[in-house]
Amino acid sequence: MSGRLARVALAGYRWAGVAAYPLLTSYLAYRAAKGKEDRARRMERFGYPSVDRPEGPLAWFHAASVGETMAVTPLIRELRRRDIHVVLTTGTTTSAKLAASRLGDQAIHQYVPLDLKPAISRFLGYWQPDVAIIAESEIWPMTIMELGNRHIPQILVNARMSDRSFARWQRRPSLAEALFENLALVIAQSDVDAERFRDLGALPVMISGNLKGDNDTPPADPAALASYRRQIGARRTWAAISTFEGEEAAAATVHKTLKEHDGQLTIIVPRHPERSDDIEAMLVDRGLNVARRTRGDAITPETDVFLGDTIGEMGLYLRLTEIAFVGRSLFAQGGQNPIEPAMLGCAILSGGHVQNFRDTYQRLARNGSARMVRDVEMLTRAVHYLFINDDARQAMIDAGLETVQEMRGALAATLKGLEPYINPLTVKARLQPRNLAQG
Structure with a gap:
């Protein structure tokens, strides 16, 4: 696929999403009836916020499900220690419950907006994140393109690339490059993962190990x-x-x-x-x-x-x-x-x-x-x-x-890679009046 065809494909994806947008209310209602969506918070999937945005610097973390949520938990806690606000999006009700139990009020939880321009634009327009930090292997074309258009740094952490995903992207190298070139940084779990991201056009890429090794021991009552x-x-x-x-x-x-x-x-x-x-x-x-x-x-x-x-x-x-x-x-x-x-x-x-x-x-x-x-x-x-x-x-x-x-050690390596993006936010947060910084 040439670069021109890749751009055509992404434009087609965008307009297909616009056409499907009116039909998705019924689809989400169906999923809610089966317990796969939170009925009371369905509008978050269209980018509508359910809580106020706090004043000051804010990082958007996305973790698709339970495993990814656990992986980024220590990283979120570290950003909160630096007075940087965090909005965490997940895609499942189970991960939402886990986020509530593990993080409490340390992060604002929202369900991830659908990968459609109206939903993503609404979400980004309201939350105005200073940086987007995405866990493991979530690659959503419209989200990546919208973040790129707004010049918001987007970083993959604890990144991995499965055999199946790598083979699929290899069949569409121009499309992969058109998306991965928007990433400011990829912090990969292993040498193999890092090499695969580089092959697909991501630069720069560094290796941290697995963030889950730095998690606290899971609690028990x-x-x-x-x-x-x-x-x-x-x-x-x-x-x-x-x-x-x-x-x-x-x-x-x-x-x-x-x-x-x-x-x-x-x-x-x-x-x-x-x-x-x-x-x-x-x-x-x-x-x-x-x-x-x-x-x-x-x-x-x-x-x-x-x-x-x-x-x-x-x-x-x-x-x-x-x-x-x-x-x-x-x-x-x-x-x-x-x-x-x-x-x-x-x-x-x-x-x-x-x-x-x-x-x-x-x-x-x-x-x-x-x-x-x-x-x-x-x-x-x-x-x-x-x-x-x-x-x-x-x-x-x-x-x-x-x-x-x-x-252990992946957290320290990841934070080192993130320093150019989060250090300025830390300074900005701590220069604010205290009542605003606490949001």
Whole structure:
């Protein structure tokens, strides 16, 4: 695709969005009915604000979902320590709830505007961000072009480029260059990610490592943790976390196969809690006794599965076990981030489809803290092996904690890269009258 055709394609994308704009109210209403949109805040998706803009410098952070929100949380806190206001946009209701629990009033949360010129223009016109900081791999053409037109620096942090996305952009090199040349800076997770962004036309590019390694240990309600530990008693436990469709059934198969020998409790934490009713029905159909966190069910000796159907409580669930299978890896593609279970002292098991977190898994596996399984049978054998081999399990736990410690430092590297953009905002914020700076 030539540069001229790339410009034509972007113009076509813009006008297609304008044509579709009147139809999107019905579409968002449909998504709200299915629990995928916040009905009371739907207008934020069209760029209409729901709160006042504070006076003073403001950074716009965008984090598509839960993982990205967790990644940028320490970065947001650092900007707030510098008196820079933050508006954080996310695209899902689960990430909105996580932002509220992790950040409170440290950031103003809005749902991300649709990638359409009227919505983006309205959003940018109201919030007037001094800088846009986008997490990981969110590339929205109209948003990038509008930020470029307004000369607002836009920076990708914790940036990664999956195999599939890279192949797709490679087929449209002129279009990629027309978009990526608008980026003021890309701060990539790994050497591979950095090289891919450079190949697609992004400059400058630097490498920071993974910001998730600098997150605080996920919290847990002390009272709930103590209560569940008493209820579980001496039973062995293992967890299947961040699971996608099919992986809960795999966990059920593992449980039924091992139950006679190990008498274990299985903890299942689906990536999308709104699927929990269907998951429970499947487990009950298989003859399993289920306790759910949202119902406040007690874990009794007869409980087979504890279903962690809440948001923002991974720290609780992982503290109840020392073995964690990380989902979206056995049947679904891409994987989920294994840093939290490593950070909380779990031996990690995973399927082989972890392309989105290849570098992290390679480091964990190389240090002996993660093992990959091909299928349900191999997962069953791995769980049983770790149940009965205390030394092997502890070695994996120790290796995971050591690996996480080695991975720290991404926050400092990212802040160093951001200095030319945030230092002037810090000075501006601190020169303001105090009552304005606090907004």
